[in-house]
Amino acid sequence: MVKLPIYLDNSATTPVDPRVLEQMIPYFSEKFGNAASRSHPFGWVAEEAVDYAREQVAKLINADPKEIIFTSGSTEANNLALKGVFEMYREKGNHIITVTTEHKCILDTCKHLGKQGAEITYLNVNDEGELNLQELEAAITPKTILISVMYANNEIGLIHPIKEIAAIAKKHNVLFHTDATQAAGKVPIDVQAEGIHLLSMSAHKMYGPKGVGCLYVRRKNPRVKVTAQMDGGGHERGMRSGTLNVPGIVGFGAAAEINLKEMIDEAARLSKLRDKLEYALMELEEVHVNGNREHRLPHITNISFKWVEGEGLMMAFNKDIAVSSGSACTSASLEPSYVLKALGLGDELAHSSIRFSLGRFNTEDQIDFTIQRVKDAVTKLRDLSPLWEMYKEGIDMATVEFKAH
Numbered sequence: 179m180v181k182l183p184i185y186l187d188n189s190a191t192t193p194v195d196p197r198v199l200e201q202m203i204p205y206f207s208e209k210f211g212n213a214a215s216r217s218h219p220f221g222w223v224a225e226e227a228v229d230y231a232r233e234q235v236a237k238l239i240n241a242d243p244k245e246i247i248f249t250s251g252s253t254e255a256n257n258l259a260l261k262g263v264f265e266m267y268r269e270k271g272n273h274i275i276t277v278t279t280e281h282k283c284i285l286d287t288c289k290h291l292g293k294q295g296a297e298i299t300y301l302n303v304n305d306e307g308e309l310n311l312q313e314l315e316a317a318i319t320p321k322t323i324l325i326s327v328m329y330a331n332n333e334i335g336l337i338h339p340i341k342e343i344a345a346i347a348k349k350h351n352v353l354f355h356t357d358a359t360q361a362a363g364k365v366p367i368d369v370q371a372e373g374i375h376l377l378s379m380s381a382h383k384m385y386g387p388k389g390v391g392c393l394y395v396r397r398k399n400p401r402v403k404v405t406a407q408m409d410g411g412g413h414e415r416g417m418r419s420g421t422l423n424v425p426g427i428v429g430f431g432a433a434a435e436i437n438l439k440e441m442i443d444e445a446a447r448l449s450k451l452r453d454k455l456e457y458a459l460m461e462l463e464e465v466h467v468n469g470n471r472e473h474r475l476p477h478i479t480n481i482s483f484k485w486v487e488g489e490g491l492m493m494a495f496n497k498d499i500a501v502s503s504g505s506a507c508t509s510a511s512l513e514p515s516y517v518l519k520a521l522g523l524g525d526e527l528a529h530s531s532i533r534f535s536l537g538r539f540n541t542e543d544q545i546d547f548t549i550q551r552v553k554d555a556v557t558k559l560r561d562l563s564p565l566w567e568m569y570k571e572g573i574d575m576a577t578v579e580f581k582a583h
């Protein structure tokens with residue numbers, strides 16, 4: 179019997195790998211020094227640990243350690259990238275290009291910059307979540323300073339053609355930032371070979387601790403600069419002040435090193451489990467996988483269960499299986515996911531969608547249990563549903579009006 183509840187929400191956060199935790203522990207009480215204290219061994223020990231972690235993190239994306247600016251996570255790294263570039267390159271222009279399916283922290287930062295005089299182009303995606311690169315190139319103007327496109331989408335797992343986007347940016351002398359929070363540690367990333375100028379990542383999405391991440395800022399060809407958004411002691415080459423979270427950074431480094439070593443094997447194992455789950459659930463009728471299934475992360479699948487009320491479906495098993503729904507709970511209202519809507523899903527179908535995101539500690543037994551529970555729940559709910567009955571009777575559902583929940 180599998181132990182419940184089962185965690186299949188690894189795109190929201192991951193547990194800290196015990197090997198990572200072990201590395202972190204000494205840096206809380208025993209080696210507690212401030213990495214900026216240059217005058218005594220307590221500081222030197224902390225600084226040495228940070229330097230080592232910086233190398234581990236840099237290696238994960240083939241960067242130079244000097245190009246890593248530690249932050250509190252990807253939200254901060256994305257804010258620093260967008261606001262920092264906007265302020266630093268203001269004389270060159272005020273135009274930023276991004277995509278409608280980006281994470282909220284990119285979209286909200288763009289909205290904020292819009293009020294400060296930035297012009298933002300939000301590119302649409304097709305029904306598989308993909309960008310049109312001709313449209314991207316056509317959107318560039320002499321005022322364009324930055325293109326920001328996520329490496330992989332957090333809801334559907336789609337991987338954007340990063341190298342091609344970077345080449346377009348380079349051709350037009352525009353900076354290219356990518357939010358790689360979901361991709362880092364899951365698929366190989368090489369900032370040199372791919373031509374990335376700025377990149378955000380976060381430890382807690384890759385089996386490290388919460389509250390730590392980084393912004394990669396290229397130092398050569400071209401030398402990129404961002405205006406600090408946090409002023410103070412001039413830490414992190416003046417781009418991000420504040421006493422460094424030494425245990426967190428040590429954990430981030432350890433997590434990055436493990437990911438680099440185990441990524442390929444882990445991706446193979448998880449994609450096999452993910453495919454097993456997907457194929458089994460697709461045996462049900464009227465089930466659809468959202469997003470392109472070829473260019474995507476190994477561990478995510480987002481599935482719509484037509485004619486099932488999403489909230490009811492979640493409630494049928496969410497005490498035993500932790501997943502995310504196609505609804506984003508914003509304050510009091512249950513909004514359908516804007517990412518799924520950007521793919522052209524209606525409110526109904528977006529609400530009936532579930533993201534399963536697998537991780538390092540999931541087992542085949544857990545997936546087998548999940549398949550059974552979800553299949554049972556969908557079948558049971560459909561048996562109770564008048565809509566399903568109408569659909570089975572061959573009534574043209576396009577003529578049936580129903581209210582969004």
Ligand SMILES: *Cc1c(COP(=O)(O)O)cnc(C)c1O
Nearest residue numbers: 251252253281332357359360380
């Ligand atoms: C989780 C996530 C973020 C936010 O990262 P934090 O470190 O939690 O601030 C940003 N972008 C994407 C794509 C994410 O998945």
